[in-house]
Amino acid sequence: MSEVFESLFWILIFPGFLFTAVFGLAASWIVRKVSALVQWRVGPPLYQPFVDVMKLLGKEILIPENAQLSIFVGAPIVGLAGVLLLSTMLWRITIEPTRPFVGDIIVAIYLMVLPSLALILGSSASASPHAAVGTSREMKLVMSYELPLVLAFVVVIIKTAALTGQGQQLSLAAISRHTPVLSISGMLAFLVTLLCVQAKLGFVPFDIAESETEVAGGVMMEYSGALLALWKIIQAMMLVALPLFLVMVFLGGFGTVGWSLVGGIGKYVLVLVLLILIKNTNPRVRIDQAMKFFWVYCGITLVVAVIFAAAGNYYGISWL
């Protein structure tokens, strides 16, 4: 019985829902504040994202007349479940690296797609033409960035498999003890994954699905009130989970005590600031440009990176 309560505590309070949501909303304040500073503005106060969510929870929920009600309402809950599991899993691996489970890399990749899939489901259930445009763009975007993302993990797995001892299981905890970014192939994979994370978060060069000036909010268009608040919380939690994932996979993980904790926070902030700077210095691209970018340029870069990693592995050159 106590194990059940412990798991519930893990999922709902400490590294799970409450902690990640608060952390994520604070991170989304950092995004807005740094964007404002880049544009020479003052920017919103610290409590702004929290007040936004609070306000949305208190507002009326409008459901479109022709919407498929169950999917429209269920989609944000599915998305929240996905990101909640992902963040709990990543924090748990960080805090207790001695308890890995088989195939956690695959599970992480799978859970990372779930919020986007939920967004596609929810917006296509809303029966709005603008949301339909947004949905088709989101689908194409998911198809374009998944290929480079998986290729980048192949690089990481090739790099770290050699360093993991015989009979030891290759898990996220094992990967997070190494820093693949300190090699040519790892660096290439890190840069491409950073751009994929940018697209997953829906940040500016790849905010095609949500573009407010073009398709009026696109995928989010028909959501209002508490359902929109759920999407905002999901986005905030993704803002924790995805940079944390990058830190674990490429930058050598997040410590829990002393200097390694400070270093982990530093790495997280570094990734976050890189994402914000890319966001603020680029215009929105078209969907065909995004697909070409991910499949052709990122794809070729990663094929080169995979070859480098395999060659480095074969000849025992660690910097390749």
Add this chain to the structure above:
Amino acid sequence: MNWKIWSLKKSPWVFHVNAGACNNCDIEIVDLLTPKFDVERFGVKLVGSPRHADALLVTGVGTRQAAKRVQEAYRQTPKPCVVFAIGACACGTGIFNSGYHVVGPIDKIIKEIDPNAIIAYVPGCPPKPEAMISGIVKALSAL
């Protein structure tokens, strides 16, 4: 104070509706978001869909074609919400009064579908951004 009203005051998201304006008021609204005025300090954000909005910034005289769309945008806005009539035309049809195409002003159009709507008026041709900020502050403190 009610937490719903308090949080609404701290984060009013606005949606911009053009009901036949000459674009002058619209330019002044965009001025609000520039570094000089930066209304994001007060949590004001321009959103793309009326379903995300807490306030409608309506500019223009309210033409026959636009009136139905303004009413529809008002219906699609989750309540509680505030309507701002921005500019002389929106407040009282201005120089277009008794034009063949005019059914406004905006308060008349909105009150046809919701007699209890909260409407704030910011006159001027165009109103200065300072005037709009003052109007927003007055309307929100009246909630």
